Amino acid sequence: MPPAPTTPRTTSGRRDAEATKAAILRAARHFLAHHAHADITLKAVAERAGVSAPLILKYFGNKEALFARVMSFETDADALLDAPLDQLGRHMVRHVLTSQRDRGVDPILRIVFAPFHGEQGDILRANFRTQVSQRLTERLTGPDAPLRAELATSILLGLGVMYGIARGTQVRSTTVEEIVDRCAPAVQAQLTPS
Amino acid sequence: MPPAPTTPRTTSGRRDAEATKAAILRAARHFLAHHAHADITLKAVAERAGVSAPLILKYFGNKEALFARVMSFETDADALLDAPLDQLGRHMVRHVLTSQRDRGVDPILRIVFAPFHGEQGDILRANFRTQVSQRLTERLTGPDAPLRAELATSILLGLGVMYGIARGTQVRSTTVEEIVDRCAPAVQAQLTPS
Numbered sequence: 001m002p003p004a005p006t007t008p009r010t011t012s013g014r015r016d017a018e019a020t021k022a023a024i025l026r027a028a029r030h031f032l033a034h035h036a037h038a039d040i041t042l043k044a045v046a047e048r049a050g051v052s053a054p055l056i057l058k059y060f061g062n063k064e065a066l067f068a069r070v071m072s073f074e075t076d077a078d079a080l081l082d083a084p085l086d087q088l089g090r091h092m093v094r095h096v097l098t099s100q101r102d103r104g105v106d107p108i109l110r111i112v113f114a115p116f117h118g119e120q121g122d123i124l125r126a127n128f129r130t131q132v133s134q135r136l137t138e139r140l141t142g143p144d145a146p147l148r149a150e151l152a153t154s155i156l157l158g159l160g161v162m163y164g165i166a167r168g169t170q171v172r173s174t175t176v177e178e179i180v181d182r183c184a185p186a187v188q189a190q191l192t193p194s
Numbered sequence: 195m196p197p198a199p200t201t202p203r204t205t206s207g208r209r210d211a212e213a214t215k216a217a218i219l220r221a222a223r224h225f226l227a228h229h230a231h232a233d234i235t236l237k238a239v240a241e242r243a244g245v246s247a248p249l250i251l252k253y254f255g256n257k258e259a260l261f262a263r264v265m266s267f268e269t270d271a272d273a274l275l276d277a278p279l280d281q282l283g284r285h286m287v288r289h290v291l292t293s294q295r296d297r298g299v300d301p302i303l304r305i306v307f308a309p310f311h312g313e314q315g316d317i318l319r320a321n322f323r324t325q326v327s328q329r330l331t332e333r334l335t336g337p338d339a340p341l342r343a344e345l346a347t348s349i350l351l352g353l354g355v356m357y358g359i360a361r362g363t364q365v366r367s368t369t370v371e372e373i374v375d376r377c378a379p380a381v382q383a384q385l386t387p388s
């Protein structure tokens with residue numbers, strides 16, 4: 001799961017700052033997935049991101065603010081939910097798998113590390129609930145929408161665990177579209193039950 | 195997810211030893227789900243299990259042997275797979291949910307902590323592959339059985355994450371049989387595709 005350390009590659013002003021921020025967030029996310037919150041230092045995040053610790057402070061304020069950003073699912077949910085409802089099952093399965101395959105990250109899987117982060121874990125859970133489950137619920141119609149949103153999301157979480165953590169040999173050697181064909185119907189059945 | 199510390203409750207010889215071993219395994223499993231492998235001490239496991247560290251050594255030999263037991267899915271897979279193939283989808287979903295609800299544990303979910311355990315994580319993944327995915331594959335017939343086994347297992351992992359880690363309010367407030375009704379068809383569709 002951990003990608004290689006990354007350094008910003010762009011050079012022009014504004015884009016450079018954005019690329020640097022993204023590198024810092026990637027580095028912080030890596031540590032969040034491998035260490036307890038209290039064990040993570042700004043220095044380590046800075047080293048992994050290829051920047052200085054003061055630069056992190058300049059961009060994010062302090063360690064807690066940085067991790068608040070990392071613990072947010074807002075931006076990832078935007079991309080995850082970016083499809084019409086009748087195609088959303090296929091889109092979400094494809095988005096999880098291509099994110100894992102192409103970038104070694106998963107839009108929602110960091111929720112599994114909640115138990116390692118003490119009180120921060122509760123923040124992660126609350127964010128997940130409002131920014132993922134509830135946002136998906138708002139897209140649905142019909143009875144039991146909140147439950148169906150959780151069940152649809154759970155299928156995506158399971159695929160993420162199997163691909164990125166258990167590293168299942170079969171799902172990793174099968175094309176994304178093949179897995180979409182096999183898994184999206186179960187997701188869509190929760191979104192728009194017949 | 196963490197249950198309260200447990201102490202053996204039985205008194206007669208043989209049963210007492212079994213209950214003590216179970217308490218030690220539960221304690222070790224708790225730490226495995228919350229701390230990096232290197233940070234876990236026999237003393238901490240002993241305290242949580244309500245036994246002495248020498249007693250752990252007597253029963254399991256050493257820390258590595260104890261964790262080898264904890265990293266095995268053998269016994270859990272026995273219970274998970276204990277149903278005829280045509281009812282296995284419902285059985286597996288029900289087994290995951292009742293284990294979570296009644297005992298605060300999950301038969302297979304500890305695979306998600308693999309990233310925290312360094313080389314031990316690879317052992318956990320290899321065990322998961324041979325003791326869960328491959329054992330399920332051996333029960334299946336028809337094309338792509340290994341892939342279908344991983345996809346069926348991934349649904350169970352996702353439910354476990356949603357219930358035990360994300361603590362989804364909906365899945366936790368819905369009856370097990372209701373969730374079985376809603377989720378087992380997707381699992382069974384992987385096991386015995388029509």
